Amino acid sequence: MIVAKRKPLNEIADMVAPYKKVAVIGCRSCVAICLAGGEKEVKMTVSALKVKNKKEGRRQEFEALVVERQCEKEFVKEVEDKILSSDLVLSMACSLGAQTIGDMYPDHLCFPGLNTGFFGVPEEQGVWSEKCVGCGNCIIHTTGGICPISRCAKSMLNGPCGGSSNRKCEVNLDIDCAWAAIYDRLKLQNRLDLIESITPAKDWSASHAGGRRVYVREDARLTPHQKKGREAVQ
Amino acid sequence: MADRRPKVVGFCCERHAMDAVVLSARTGEQVDVSVRLVQVPCTGRVDGLHLLKAFEEGADAVFVLGCLEKNCYYDTGSIEGRKRVNYVKQMLSEAGIEKERLEMFNAASTNTWAFPDAVSRMVDIARKLGPIGGGERQ
Numbered sequence: 001m002i003v004a005k006r007k008p009l010n011e012i013a014d015m016v017a018p019y020k021k022v023a024v025i026g027c028r029s030c031v032a033i034c035l036a037g038g039e040k041e042v043k044m045t046v047s048a049l050k051v052k053n054k055k056e057g058r059r060q061e062f063e064a065l066v067v068e069r070q071c072e073k074e075f076v077k078e079v080e081d082k083i084l085s086s087d088l089v090l091s092m093a094c095s096l097g098a099q100t101i102g103d104m105y106p107d108h109l110c111f112p113g114l115n116t117g118f119f120g121v122p123e124e125q126g127v128w129s130e131k132c133v134g135c136g137n138c139i140i141h142t143t144g145g146i147c148p149i150s151r152c153a154k155s156m157l158n159g160p161c162g163g164s165s166n167r168k169c170e171v172n173l174d175i176d177c178a179w180a181a182i183y184d185r186l187k188l189q190n191r192l193d194l195i196e197s198i199t200p201a202k203d204w205s206a207s208h209a210g211g212r213r214v215y216v217r218e219d220a221r222l223t224p225h226q227k228k229g230r231e232a233v234q
Numbered sequence: 235m236a237d238r239r240p241k242v243v244g245f246c247c248e249r250h251a252m253d254a255v256v257l258s259a260r261t262g263e264q265v266d267v268s269v270r271l272v273q274v275p276c277t278g279r280v281d282g283l284h285l286l287k288a289f290e291e292g293a294d295a296v297f298v299l300g301c302l303e304k305n306c307y308y309d310t311g312s313i314e315g316r317k318r319v320n321y322v323k324q325m326l327s328e329a330g331i332e333k334e335r336l337e338m339f340n341a342a343s344t345n346t347w348a349f350p351d352a353v354s355r356m357v358d359i360a361r362k363l364g365p366i367g368g369g370e371r372q
Binding site: 009010040043049050051057 | 281282286287325326329330331366367
């Protein structure tokens, strides 16, 4: 899931200050799970902004809305009238949600209310950790199911490095060495031979370096005829 | 300013905190009438949104009164309540609002002084800081 964090309220308030009617739109997917932009967080943000406005004597109108998945156009369409009748949309979804609204209504302003962090998992209640950087070329079958790209500070493919000491990383002693974890996992799986095999330099062309990535599944796409039919139904 | 009646909202759990409120009344303790009490099943039920709504609707100061943390009727309810109070205090602070306007207190059923003490502290804070935004009280 995508893990995000609410921007500081004063930053949000400064962003939305010049606009009279603000639609604050959350998302019930990843950001609701990481307690950043779900229904409750949207309502709390709106409430806190109203209290701040009261203190500063500013008059603004806020509307709190939540959609199922803000990165999908059909769900955003459900609140289209609210978006179009507002002066500004404050997206409390990840950057994907904010950009989806931006792409659908390019002449309409949509500002981010969250700082999008990383691809991660909930470790325990209230704790989320990064597990993937979306490099486009997964190798965790050779590393015991642990991603060295995201979890090793140096993204080493052949570790551990000389900076690993007592299972900790030299970058920060609070960080566990990813390669120590990989060693343990491979040992448990009886596959320690893998740690001695050399992994060649990674092909980063599948990663972000080449600009925006687009994946296409031709069999899932609609033909022009199908598109026409769907538009007719809508 | 002195003749203004501050608006203070108190969320009290219906267990030890309300027992303490009732007992303090029976013992003749006087409290400022400015306080509006909201009885909740447990302070663990108090949500950050409830606290913010109280400020939004005009409260000058808000407090939560729950059981003692190691003697909570529902075990960890008052710990949950305190965590939420701390989170909202941080939000208020980010928004440039004095975080002292919100406090959490704990009481055992027999602490007759706990409720009057919490009220007088919050009324003092509300008087000192005035209404949010400095507007006229209704």
